[in-house]
Amino acid sequence: MSPNSVSLDSILIEIGGFGKFQRVVVLLILIAASTINIPALVWVFETKEVNxxxxxxxxxxxxxxxxxxxxxxxxxxxxxxxxxxxxxxxxxxxxxxxxxxxxxxxxxxxxxxxxxxxEISIVQDFNLHCEENLWKLTLVGTINSVGVFVGLPISGVLSDRIGRKLILVASVTLSGLCGLIRSFSNSYIFFILMQFIDSVFRAATYPTCFILDQILYGMCLIVLSWYWLLPESIRWLLAEKKYTDAANLLKRIAKTNGTTISEEKLSELWNSSITPNSAGRKHSFKEIFNSSIITKRFINCSICWTICMFCYYGMTFISVNLSSNSYLDFILTILVEIPSSVAAYLLIDRIGRRYSLALGFFVCGVSCLSFICIPEDLYWLKLSMYLLGKFGISINVTGLYTLTSEMFPTPLRSSLLSICSTFGRLGVMTAPQLPLLKLYWEPFPLTLFVSTAFIAGVLSLLFPETMNTTLPDTIKEAEKIGKKGRTESESTLCNSEEVPKRITVVNEVVKY
Structure with a gap:
């Protein structure tokens, strides 16, 4: 990039940084942010085995x-x-x-x-009593994860090709319709089928919404009316050479934020966006395997995603069986994610992404080990250790989304995030089967949490540190992340006093 070239980050600062426009978009997403996990987790109670x-x-x-x-x-x-x-x-x-x-x-x-x-569950509805039918109850959660596993790579590729916003709106609309139909199921087979189709459509909401606005949730049917309010990703528009749309969006942002942007600046941005290596062609997923550095990161990232999702969802699923008060235990395991979000905000921008990941995994492992060792009559102490473990692994959900989206290049970012998240679904698919393991040994599930969390804690230290680095737009730029020889021109926009600190799961929409 020449000295006179203009970067997108510098223009974003010039037109107001995290201004009124970005806050309005974030607010739209946050209104529905709490709804996406309802259909994703409701099966825990639908399949709850009653006495x-x-x-x-x-x-x-x-x-x-x-x-x-x-x-x-x-x-x-x-x-x-x-x-x-x-x-x-x-x-x-x-x-x-x-x-x-x-x-x-x-x-x-x-x-x-x-x-x-x-209490009513599908145990009564479909006559799924006794141990011989327990696998049918655990299968519901696995089918839910299989659907997401199928939907994630498809939605990731489509998101990179036709845009984040369209995929997001289509997925949540179809997911809502499937969920409505599923509620009228009159047989176990139809219930399972609709659970699968619902999760396939819902798969796109999590990573696509995060890429669009770096938020960890999605939207339900209400997002359909927001199609004309949500903007497309500027980086995606530039990567797809849709300069007219990008210019209109930048002008809209500047106007909303009470600033201006000149045509000269836009022209310089278009010129700097076109390089001899990138003009006129699209990046292929196969290109990452030409880089040993990116390939190793991708493999390591996939392993950490699998373990993180296994522990995170596993601890959520089995929380309903910790005591007789399943609703209280489940609510507490969900509420603990509020302080974990605050902790993620404090950690990832202070000690760095990879150290935050390692700390979260080790806290989870030590806490689950303590839970196993504490006597049953000390219920509140055991519950406290369990919640501390969920606290640690919840930090890593935020950390993994952040790290993954920062260390891969823009044209492949959504695809790689979706694929890594897809590997994470392998962990989610096995997590619902944990009740079957308890039939052989009661502490078996917690023992798996301990061992896998320690392994992932060590592996997370192998990642490059992405704190205070710009988002890479090419594979070569992505390879340089974590290297000591990076020049000052490649330093992050996050060091600028004009840009506010990111808030855990919410970041500047226009960065993606």
């Missing part, structure tokens, strides 16, 4: 009670709790079956059940 026992016709009160005074005479006990699917066989006297007398030496399966509470 129940066999129904004994002729012996039950009206209405039947889960723990009646006589249950131990009629039903085997498991940890002082009625067995879910077995009952003692009724005694036979003179070829007549007695009403409420049982042979405690012989058990048999039952076909009707009495529930502890009035």
């Amino acid at each position: 129940y026992r066999c129904e004994l016709p002729g012996c039950e009160s009206n209405p039947p009670q889960y723990k009646s005074s006589w249950w131990s005479d009629a039903i085997p006990s498991v940890d002082n709790t009625p067995s879910k699917c077995e009952k003692y066989k009724r005694l036979v006297n003179n070829n007549q079956i007695t009403s409420c007398e049982f042979d405690r030496n012989v058990t048999e399966h039952c076909d009707a059940y009495v529930y502890e509470t009035d």
